[in-house]
Amino acid sequence: MNELAGKVVVVTGAGRGLGAAFALTLADAGCELVLCGRRVADLDAVAGLVIERGGAAPQTVALDLADAASVRRAVSRIGALKQRVDILINNGAMWLEASAEPYDEADVLAVVNAAVTGTFLLVQGLRTAMDNSDAPDVVTIGSISGLPNAALQSVSVPFYAAKRGQVALADGFRQAFSGTKFRSILVNPPYLDDAQPGQDDWEEAGIRRKGRQATSRDVVEAAIFALTRPRHVSLAIEIGADEGGLFETA
Ligand SMILES: NC(=O)c1ccc[n+]([C@@H]2O[C@H](COP(=O)([O-])OP(=O)(O)OC[C@H]3O[C@@H](n4cnc5c(N)ncnc54)[C@H](OP(=O)(O)O)[C@@H]3O)[C@@H](O)[C@H]2O)c1
Numbered sequence: 714m715n716e717l718a719g720k721v722v723v724v725t726g727a728g729r730g731l732g733a734a735f736a737l738t739l740a741d742a743g744c745e746l747v748l749c750g751r752r753v754a755d756l757d758a759v760a761g762l763v764i765e766r767g768g769a770a771p772q773t774v775a776l777d778l779a780d781a782a783s784v785r786r787a788v789s790r791i792g793a794l795k796q797r798v799d800i801l802i803n804n805g806a807m808w809l810e811a812s813a814e815p816y817d818e819a820d821v822l823a824v825v826n827a828a829v830t831g832t833f834l835l836v837q838g839l840r841t842a843m844d845n846s847d848a849p850d851v852v853t854i855g856s857i858s859g860l861p862n863a864a865l866q867s868v869s870v871p872f873y874a875a876k877r878g879q880v881a882l883a884d885g886f887r888q889a890f891s892g893t894k895f896r897s898i899l900v901n902p903p904y905l906d907d908a909q910p911g912q913d914d915w916e917e918a919g920i921r922r923k924g925r926q927a928t929s930r931d932v933v934e935a936a937i938f939a940l941t942r943p944r945h946v947s948l949a950i951e952i953g954a955d956e957g958g959l960f961e962t963a
Contacts, residue, residue, distance in 0.1 A: 792842055925955075
């Protein structure tokens with residue numbers, strides 16, 4: 714039985730990378746998708762791939778998580794398109810690499826606002842549509858960088874703090890949802906190699922040897938595992954890998 718068939722799923726940052734892998738996999742599972750991100754042309758390209766693979770035509774919605782007004786517009790657009798949202802995948806986040814030079818103020822604001830403020834406002838804004846679902850799930854893609862005492866590795870301090878905040882959001886939602894029908898699911902990926910359904914890298918990702926870096930396929934499959942657990946459990950999953958994982962020392 715495919716438990717995900719017919720679910721209405723909103724995916725943020727769906728135009729490339731992990732978000733696109735989520736979109737294609739969930740469409741293959743029979744979900745109805747709303748794809749969100751800043752670059753609508755990228756969302757349209759992913760929507761085209763979904764249709765080519767035989768999935769239901771996704772809706773696309775412009776969303777800049779770093780801009781509260783854009784989040785408000787996106788919430789209203791999603792509400793106009795779908796009466797019910799079953800699953801929200803909080804995948805979109807801005808990357809900011811460590812630099813010896815001072816960071817641009819706009820980048821610092823954007824990285825924190827996209828991960829924390831925008832993620833929170835989107836969950837809050839979609840609450841009514843998710844209340845129309847019998848089994849609403851909020852899935853947040855954090856990072857091993859967001860875990861307490863994680864090594865900084867190659868990430869900037871603002872990104873590190875933003876991801877810690879996003880992990881705290883998922884933990885906070887889990888407590889706030891206690892006793893309700895909502896679940897908060899958290900997946901913390903390590904450094905990833907990109908892999909996309911329908912491409913050789915996706916097949917290769919399924920047979921990797923120990924020691925290799927994790928891939929977007931590992932994250933998508935971890936989230937689907939969590940989504941398909943009985944509803945009394947809300948999983949928080951840290952994905953380990955010898956290369957690019959929390960405890961890598963080299
Ligand atoms: N790749 C890794 O090694 C890794 C490791 C740990 C965690 N993660 C997490 O996994 C998620 C996806 O990462 P990825 O590897 O696919 O990264 P990516 O290739 O950099 O993609 C980031 C996605 O987020 C979207 N995005 C960025 N800023 C946004 C904003 N202000 N508003 C809305 N969307 C925004 C981008 O779309 P637009 O530019 O079109 O808006 C893009 O689709 C992120 O949360 C990331 O932190 C990734």
